Amino acid sequence: MEGRRELEHCLAAGFQLRTLFVCPEICPDKGAGLLKADASWRNGFSGEVEPLMVEIPEVLYRKVAYRESTEGIIAEVAYKSLELKDLHLPENPLVMVLESVEKPGNLGAVLRSADAARADAVLVCDPLTDLYNPNLIRASIGAVFTVPTIACSSEDAIRFLQANGIQILTAQLQDSSLYYDTDMRRGTALVMGTESTGLTDSWRKAATAHIRIPMLGSLDSLNVSVSAAILLFEAVRQRQAGAL
Numbered sequence: 001m002e003g004r005r006e007l008e009h010c011l012a013a014g015f016q017l018r019t020l021f022v023c024p025e026i027c028p029d030k031g032a033g034l035l036k037a038d039a040s041w042r043n044g045f046s047g048e049v050e051p052l053m054v055e056i057p058e059v060l061y062r063k064v065a066y067r068e069s070t071e072g073i074i075a076e077v078a079y080k081s082l083e084l085k086d087l088h089l090p091e092n093p094l095v096m097v098l099e100s101v102e103k104p105g106n107l108g109a110v111l112r113s114a115d116a117a118r119a120d121a122v123l124v125c126d127p128l129t130d131l132y133n134p135n136l137i138r139a140s141i142g143a144v145f146t147v148p149t150i151a152c153s154s155e156d157a158i159r160f161l162q163a164n165g166i167q168i169l170t171a172q173l174q175d176s177s178l179y180y181d182t183d184m185r186r187g188t189a190l191v192m193g194t195e196s197t198g199l200t201d202s203w204r205k206a207a208t209a210h211i212r213i214p215m216l217g218s219l220d221s222l223n224v225s226v227s228a229a230i231l232l233f234e235a236v237r238q239r240q241a242g243a244l
Contacts, residue, residue: 001075002067002134007034009142010077017051019076023061026072030055034073066134081131082150084123084160089187093120094235095166097191099154099199101224102128108139109225110192115143117232122147123189125154158206161189167208170199171227176210184235185242192224192231 001007004027011017011034022031031053056064058072065074089095096114101107107129114122129136131151137144152160161168166187171179184190191207193199204210213222213230222230 001077001137002065002073003138003142004031004034004071004073006137006142006145007073007075007077009145010075013145015080015145016078017075018078020051020053021056021061021064021074021076022053023056023058023072025058026061031073034075067138079132082148084150084152084156087121087148087150087160089120089164089166092185092187092239093164093166094118094184094187094232094239095120095161095189096122096228096232097125097157097161097168097189098122098224098228099125099191099193099203100128101192101194104129104133104136105139106223106225108136108141108144110228111136111140111143111147111149113225113229113232114147115140117229117236119147119232122149123157124149124151125157127151154200154202158202162206168203168206169209169211169231170203170207171212171231172198172204172210173212173215174210176212179211179213179231179234182209182211184238188235190228190231190235192228195221195224 001010020031020034024030061072094117096110096119098107098110107124111122124131131144131149164187166189168189168191169182169184170191191199191203213227
Protein backbone atom coordinates (compact mmCIF):
# COMPACT_ATOMS: atom_id res chain seq x y z
CA MET A 1 0.00 0.00 0.00
CA GLU A 2 1.48 3.36 -1.04
CA GLY A 3 0.47 6.95 -0.28
CA ARG A 4 -0.91 8.71 2.78
CA ARG A 5 -4.39 9.39 1.43
CA GLU A 6 -4.91 5.83 0.22
CA LEU A 7 -3.62 4.42 3.52
CA GLU A 8 -5.90 6.70 5.54
CA HIS A 9 -8.93 5.41 3.63
CA CYS A 10 -7.69 1.85 4.05
CA LEU A 11 -7.34 2.18 7.84
CA ALA A 12 -10.70 3.95 8.14
CA ALA A 13 -12.25 0.93 6.42
CA GLY A 14 -10.95 -1.33 9.20
CA PHE A 15 -7.89 -2.85 7.57
CA GLN A 16 -5.07 -3.63 9.99
CA LEU A 17 -1.69 -2.01 9.54
CA ARG A 18 1.26 -4.38 10.03
CA THR A 19 4.30 -2.28 9.17
CA LEU A 20 4.64 1.38 8.17
CA PHE A 21 7.74 2.21 6.14
CA VAL A 22 8.55 5.92 5.98
CA CYS A 23 11.29 7.84 4.21
CA PRO A 24 12.17 10.88 6.39
CA GLU A 25 13.78 12.70 3.45
CA ILE A 26 10.45 12.67 1.60
CA CYS A 27 8.07 12.52 4.57
CA PRO A 28 9.48 14.78 7.34
CA ASP A 29 6.56 14.12 9.72
CA LYS A 30 7.23 10.36 9.41
CA GLY A 31 3.58 9.55 8.78
CA ALA A 32 2.36 11.31 11.90
CA GLY A 33 -1.08 10.09 12.91
CA LEU A 34 -1.14 6.97 10.76
CA LEU A 35 -0.11 4.60 13.54
CA LYS A 36 -2.64 6.23 15.82
CA ALA A 37 -5.31 5.85 13.13
CA ASP A 38 -4.82 2.10 13.16
CA ALA A 39 -6.46 1.35 16.50
CA SER A 40 -7.70 -2.16 15.66
CA TRP A 41 -4.80 -3.87 17.44
CA ARG A 42 -5.74 -2.05 20.66
CA ASN A 43 -9.20 -3.62 20.73
CA GLY A 44 -7.96 -6.98 21.89
CA PHE A 45 -8.86 -8.98 18.79
CA SER A 46 -7.14 -12.34 18.63
CA GLY A 47 -3.85 -12.35 16.76
CA GLU A 48 -3.60 -8.58 16.30
CA VAL A 49 -0.40 -6.87 17.35
CA GLU A 50 0.85 -3.32 17.50
CA PRO A 51 2.14 -2.19 14.08
CA LEU A 52 5.77 -1.29 13.52
CA MET A 53 7.24 1.83 11.99
CA VAL A 54 10.48 1.44 10.05
CA GLU A 55 12.48 4.34 8.61
CA ILE A 56 14.17 3.68 5.27
CA PRO A 57 16.60 5.87 3.32
CA GLU A 58 15.52 7.54 0.10
CA VAL A 59 17.75 5.35 -2.07
CA LEU A 60 15.97 2.24 -0.76
CA TYR A 61 12.54 3.85 -0.95
CA ARG A 62 13.05 4.61 -4.64
CA LYS A 63 13.82 0.96 -5.26
CA VAL A 64 10.79 -0.50 -3.48
CA ALA A 65 8.16 2.15 -4.31
CA TYR A 66 5.81 1.18 -7.15
CA ARG A 67 4.87 4.80 -7.84
CA GLU A 68 7.00 7.94 -7.97
CA SER A 69 4.84 10.24 -5.84
CA THR A 70 3.59 8.48 -2.73
CA GLU A 71 4.71 10.97 -0.08
CA GLY A 72 7.45 8.67 1.20
CA ILE A 73 4.97 6.24 2.76
CA ILE A 74 4.62 2.52 2.09
CA ALA A 75 2.67 0.16 4.31
CA GLU A 76 2.18 -3.55 4.80
CA VAL A 77 -1.51 -4.13 5.52
CA ALA A 78 -3.27 -7.36 6.48
CA TYR A 79 -5.37 -8.69 3.61
CA LYS A 80 -9.12 -9.03 3.98
CA SER A 81 -12.01 -9.30 1.57
CA LEU A 82 -15.75 -8.78 1.70
CA GLU A 83 -18.27 -11.37 0.55
CA LEU A 84 -21.86 -10.91 -0.55
CA LYS A 85 -23.08 -12.26 2.78
CA ASP A 86 -21.22 -9.40 4.50
CA LEU A 87 -23.22 -6.69 2.71
CA HIS A 88 -25.76 -4.79 4.78
CA LEU A 89 -27.72 -2.69 2.31
CA PRO A 90 -30.21 0.08 3.12
CA GLU A 91 -33.69 0.34 1.71
CA ASN A 92 -33.65 1.04 -2.04
CA PRO A 93 -29.89 0.59 -2.41
CA LEU A 94 -27.82 1.76 -5.37
CA VAL A 95 -25.36 -0.89 -6.53
CA MET A 96 -22.80 -0.70 -9.34
CA VAL A 97 -22.00 -3.98 -11.08
CA LEU A 98 -19.05 -4.51 -13.42
CA GLU A 99 -18.66 -7.74 -15.36
CA SER A 100 -15.12 -8.76 -16.35
CA VAL A 101 -13.73 -5.23 -16.54
CA GLU A 102 -10.07 -5.80 -17.23
CA LYS A 103 -8.21 -2.50 -16.88
CA PRO A 104 -7.37 -1.46 -13.30
CA GLY A 105 -7.54 2.21 -14.30
CA ASN A 106 -11.13 1.86 -15.55
CA LEU A 107 -12.21 0.00 -12.44
CA GLY A 108 -10.52 2.57 -10.23
CA ALA A 109 -12.29 5.41 -12.04
CA VAL A 110 -15.66 3.68 -11.61
CA LEU A 111 -14.98 3.33 -7.90
CA ARG A 112 -14.32 7.07 -7.62
CA SER A 113 -17.68 7.76 -9.27
CA ALA A 114 -19.38 5.23 -7.01
CA ASP A 115 -17.93 7.01 -3.99
CA ALA A 116 -19.03 10.41 -5.29
CA ALA A 117 -22.56 9.11 -5.94
CA ARG A 118 -22.63 7.40 -2.52
CA ALA A 119 -23.35 4.03 -4.08
CA ASP A 120 -23.98 1.38 -1.47
CA ALA A 121 -21.76 -1.27 -3.07
CA VAL A 122 -19.74 -2.19 -6.13
CA LEU A 123 -19.81 -5.81 -7.32
CA VAL A 124 -16.90 -6.83 -9.53
CA CYS A 125 -18.11 -9.97 -11.26
CA ASP A 126 -15.81 -12.55 -12.83
CA PRO A 127 -12.89 -10.19 -12.21
CA LEU A 128 -9.88 -10.00 -14.50
CA THR A 129 -7.85 -7.81 -12.17
CA ASP A 130 -6.98 -7.92 -8.47
CA LEU A 131 -9.02 -5.52 -6.34
CA TYR A 132 -5.82 -4.47 -4.60
CA ASN A 133 -3.77 -4.00 -7.76
CA PRO A 134 -1.53 -0.93 -7.14
CA ASN A 135 -2.80 0.75 -10.31
CA LEU A 136 -6.40 0.21 -9.21
CA ILE A 137 -5.75 1.68 -5.76
CA ARG A 138 -4.01 4.67 -7.36
CA ALA A 139 -6.77 5.23 -9.94
CA SER A 140 -9.47 4.98 -7.28
CA ILE A 141 -7.55 7.30 -4.88
CA GLY A 142 -8.51 4.82 -2.18
CA ALA A 143 -12.21 4.57 -3.14
CA VAL A 144 -11.79 0.79 -3.22
CA PHE A 145 -11.81 1.15 0.58
CA THR A 146 -14.57 3.79 0.93
CA VAL A 147 -17.21 1.87 -1.04
CA PRO A 148 -17.98 -1.77 -0.11
CA THR A 149 -16.38 -3.60 -3.05
CA ILE A 150 -16.87 -7.32 -3.57
CA ALA A 151 -15.41 -9.71 -6.13
CA CYS A 152 -17.80 -12.53 -6.99
CA SER A 153 -19.19 -14.56 -9.87
CA SER A 154 -21.96 -13.20 -12.08
CA GLU A 155 -24.12 -16.14 -11.06
CA ASP A 156 -23.80 -15.33 -7.36
CA ALA A 157 -24.36 -11.61 -7.96
CA ILE A 158 -27.55 -12.20 -9.94
CA ARG A 159 -28.88 -14.54 -7.28
CA PHE A 160 -28.04 -12.01 -4.54
CA LEU A 161 -29.70 -9.08 -6.34
CA GLN A 162 -32.85 -11.03 -7.14
CA ALA A 163 -33.13 -12.38 -3.59
CA ASN A 164 -32.96 -8.83 -2.26
CA GLY A 165 -35.55 -7.43 -4.67
CA ILE A 166 -33.05 -5.16 -6.44
CA GLN A 167 -33.91 -4.38 -10.05
CA ILE A 168 -31.18 -5.16 -12.57
CA LEU A 169 -30.62 -2.52 -15.26
CA THR A 170 -28.16 -3.65 -17.91
CA ALA A 171 -26.40 -1.07 -20.08
CA GLN A 172 -26.61 -2.27 -23.68
CA LEU A 173 -27.42 -0.85 -27.09
CA GLN A 174 -29.77 -3.62 -28.21
CA ASP A 175 -33.43 -3.77 -27.21
CA SER A 176 -33.05 -0.95 -24.70
CA SER A 177 -34.68 2.26 -23.45
CA LEU A 178 -33.01 5.61 -22.82
CA TYR A 179 -31.48 5.59 -19.35
CA TYR A 180 -33.26 8.76 -18.19
CA ASP A 181 -36.66 7.22 -19.01
CA THR A 182 -36.07 4.37 -16.55
CA ASP A 183 -37.07 4.67 -12.89
CA MET A 184 -34.01 4.25 -10.68
CA ARG A 185 -35.52 5.37 -7.39
CA ARG A 186 -36.15 1.85 -6.11
CA GLY A 187 -33.37 -0.58 -5.26
CA THR A 188 -31.24 -0.61 -8.39
CA ALA A 189 -28.19 -2.40 -9.74
CA LEU A 190 -26.54 -0.72 -12.73
CA VAL A 191 -24.69 -3.36 -14.73
CA MET A 192 -21.84 -2.63 -17.15
CA GLY A 193 -19.79 -5.01 -19.27
CA THR A 194 -16.52 -4.71 -21.13
CA GLU A 195 -16.06 -2.07 -23.81
CA SER A 196 -15.15 -4.69 -26.41
CA THR A 197 -17.87 -7.32 -25.97
CA GLY A 198 -20.41 -5.83 -23.56
CA LEU A 199 -22.39 -8.02 -21.20
CA THR A 200 -22.80 -11.76 -21.36
CA ASP A 201 -26.19 -13.36 -21.97
CA SER A 202 -26.60 -14.31 -18.31
CA TRP A 203 -26.93 -10.64 -17.37
CA ARG A 204 -29.08 -9.74 -20.38
CA LYS A 205 -31.52 -12.50 -19.50
CA ALA A 206 -31.58 -11.63 -15.79
CA ALA A 207 -32.22 -7.94 -16.45
CA THR A 208 -35.33 -6.20 -15.22
CA ALA A 209 -34.79 -3.68 -18.02
CA HIS A 210 -32.17 -2.79 -20.62
CA ILE A 211 -30.97 0.82 -20.77
CA ARG A 212 -28.73 2.82 -23.07
CA ILE A 213 -26.97 6.16 -23.25
CA PRO A 214 -27.76 7.92 -26.56
CA MET A 215 -24.77 8.04 -28.92
CA LEU A 216 -24.94 11.08 -31.21
CA GLY A 217 -21.53 10.74 -32.86
CA SER A 218 -19.87 8.18 -35.11
CA LEU A 219 -18.85 5.79 -32.33
CA ASP A 220 -21.20 3.49 -30.45
CA SER A 221 -19.35 3.15 -27.15
CA LEU A 222 -18.21 5.34 -24.28
CA ASN A 223 -15.42 4.44 -21.91
CA VAL A 224 -16.93 2.18 -19.24
CA SER A 225 -15.97 4.57 -16.42
CA VAL A 226 -17.66 7.52 -18.17
CA SER A 227 -20.79 5.48 -18.82
CA ALA A 228 -20.90 4.31 -15.22
CA ALA A 229 -20.64 7.90 -13.96
CA ILE A 230 -23.52 9.02 -16.20
CA LEU A 231 -25.79 6.24 -14.97
CA LEU A 232 -24.84 6.62 -11.31
CA PHE A 233 -25.59 10.31 -11.27
CA GLU A 234 -28.86 9.84 -13.12
CA ALA A 235 -29.87 7.57 -10.25
CA VAL A 236 -28.78 10.27 -7.80
CA ARG A 237 -30.73 12.93 -9.73
CA GLN A 238 -33.91 10.87 -9.70
CA ARG A 239 -33.64 10.08 -6.02
CA GLN A 240 -33.07 13.70 -5.10
CA ALA A 241 -35.97 14.83 -7.32
CA GLY A 242 -38.56 12.78 -5.52
CA ALA A 243 -39.21 9.71 -3.42
CA LEU A 244 -41.18 6.72 -4.60
